[in-house]
Amino acid sequence: MISKSTIDNVFETARVEEVIGDFVNLKKSGSNLKGLSPFSDERTPSFMVSPVKQIWKDFSSGKGGNVVAFLMEHEHFNYPEAIRYLAKKYGIEIEETQQSDEQKQQANERESMYLVSEFASKYFQKVMHKTDPGKAIGLSYFKERGFRNEIIEKFDLGYCLDEWDGFTKEALAEGYKLEYLEKTGLSIVKGEKQFDRFKGRVMFPIKSMSGRVLGFGGRILTNNKKTAKYLNSPESEIYHKSKVLYGIYDAKQAIAKEDNCYLVEGYTDVIQFHQSGIENVVSSSGTALTPEQIRLINRLTKNITVLFDGDAAGQRASLRGIDLILEQGMNVKVCTFPEGEDPDSFAKNHSDEELKEFLEENSMDFIRYKASLLMEEAKSDPVKKAGLIRDMVTSISKIPDNIQQEIYLGECSRIMDISENVLYSTLAQLNAKAGKSSPQKSPKESFKVVKDEEVKPKQKVDEIYKFEKAIIRILLLYGKRDEEFEDLVLKENEHGELVLEPEKQEAKVFEKIFLDLQEDEVAFANKSFQDIYNHLITRLNSDEEFEVKNFINDLDPQLSSEVTDILMEEEQYVLHDWDRMDIFVKDKRDSISRLVSETILMMRRFLVSQKIEELKKNVKDTPEEDNSSTLQDVMDYLTLNKVLSNKLNRVM
Structure with missing residues (x-):
């Protein structure tokens, strides 16, 4: 396994705009970069990259995440392959975690076989392009098939000299072990003698999804009926023909x-x-x-x-x-x-x-x-x-x-x-x-028309989902900021009436939100949001310098994708240049404290309204003589709801 220190180093070094820029033509758009989606055909850019947050979002397909998520989506790498790709791009040495001797031996063997296969591919290309027999036989065959130079190079096509051990000798001279030449099937060993398996054949390297050479297909160019026209590498630790597709x-x-x-x-x-x-x-x-x-x-x-x-x-x-x-x-x-x-x-x-x-x-x-x-x-x-x-x-x-x-x-x-x-x-x-x-x-029966009364009503907008999402967004963007908050507290005036009076206090945004939700004993209804919230509060409380990109990198892929969606939601407005159409999107940084207060108060009021409806239903479902305490609860909650509405009106 790749060590955590290597993974941390990769995330610290890799720049999402540089990596994605290798695959997508990006143009400046404010503090972000935008381009055409690499996941769908489109004429208007809906793909956004944020260098500040080190995340990307494709609004046409809904995909998004960090730099590793992009490589996993676009290049179809698994997680370790994506990390290795980035390490190679940025020249980072990969450290492996402690392995048993047996695991090390197996890993070394597989890697040695990959290295031998990569060498063979380069050797066959060199022979075809740089030697007279290679040009006269191998290259001329591909040219006769109508293949252009760029296509020949794209597929790394090559030629193995019509000699008994030309390749094997070269590989041994370069320091590659005969053991791995035999295990990959590139060389056939019989006692003291070694032979090239693909002698006199044009070569087609067979690659994995991530581009590593697994084996070869070789076509003979003579009309020898005793010899197979096409010959594939034998099964090996790295090549299983039933699990591979050419191209x-x-x-x-x-x-x-x-x-x-x-x-x-x-x-x-x-x-x-x-x-x-x-x-x-x-x-x-x-x-x-x-x-x-x-x-x-x-x-x-x-x-x-x-x-x-x-x-x-x-x-x-x-x-x-x-x-x-x-x-x-x-x-x-x-x-x-x-x-x-x-x-x-x-x-x-x-x-x-x-x-x-x-x-x-x-x-x-x-x-x-x-x-x-x-x-x-x-x-x-x-x-x-x-x-x-x-x-x-x-x-x-x-x-x-x-x-x-x-x-x-x-x-x-x-x-x-x-x-x-x-x-x-x-x-x-x-x-x-x-x-x-x-x-x-x-x-x-399958195609009977559904009666009108059987049609289910449209699902209502999930209000609590919207509030929870808003709280996560505020914490991500402004959680560490110091703000002055104005709380409206109920006090008795000189006439004995309850009135709202402002009380000011300074606090960090995440502390204010955490204490308010604790006071109300609120738990998030959405499981993903609850997990993200727990992670966020812990990190905001412990990290002196909280960075969103580091936070995203430490989450599992599903939560990372959720966070990216939340962060990039408002960036969609930038894609359409709404400012040029005199449609201005409100910048929440203008009043963070007000935004926090509004969101918490609206969420409180919604939850209280839900509680009132629940209690009213209980009143209907229970005998009248048992309703006194429930009715009192309803009255108390109605009073609280009125207070929250007044507070909200004052804040807004």
């Missing part, structure tokens, strides 16, 4: 932004699509699609479009993959290329616009695709048609969501011209075998 590192941002992932079969399909301007594409690298690979895509989007070439037999075999995707609760579309074409050749032989247009026009829902593919086989054979329908219902049964199941059953009924009741019955049989429940209502 995921270069595609992840585009997949999240487009909210769709194109799934192809080969390395060159991915690269050719990128060259055509379509970057939300990954490949299963010639292996059968696995649940782990699907879940990798599921981190980025719920939508997958599977691309098939014109080979009907291959399409039929690939239908199992569609059922796997449905099982993961994802939405599936299918696009088939003309006979004799695959994604690579089609993209190469058509313009970027033609490719995009083809994908848009020919991507169809999986149920229509399956029907069109299998109907050709069934034709007019009733037995085959029955088998086809059962096959389609089997796919629908994989969908975990009952509503989606109903919709697809309706579509299947329409396409296949068969009663929905029969399909429901078939689905129920399949689900019973699998131990799953089926949609209970018949199709007609």
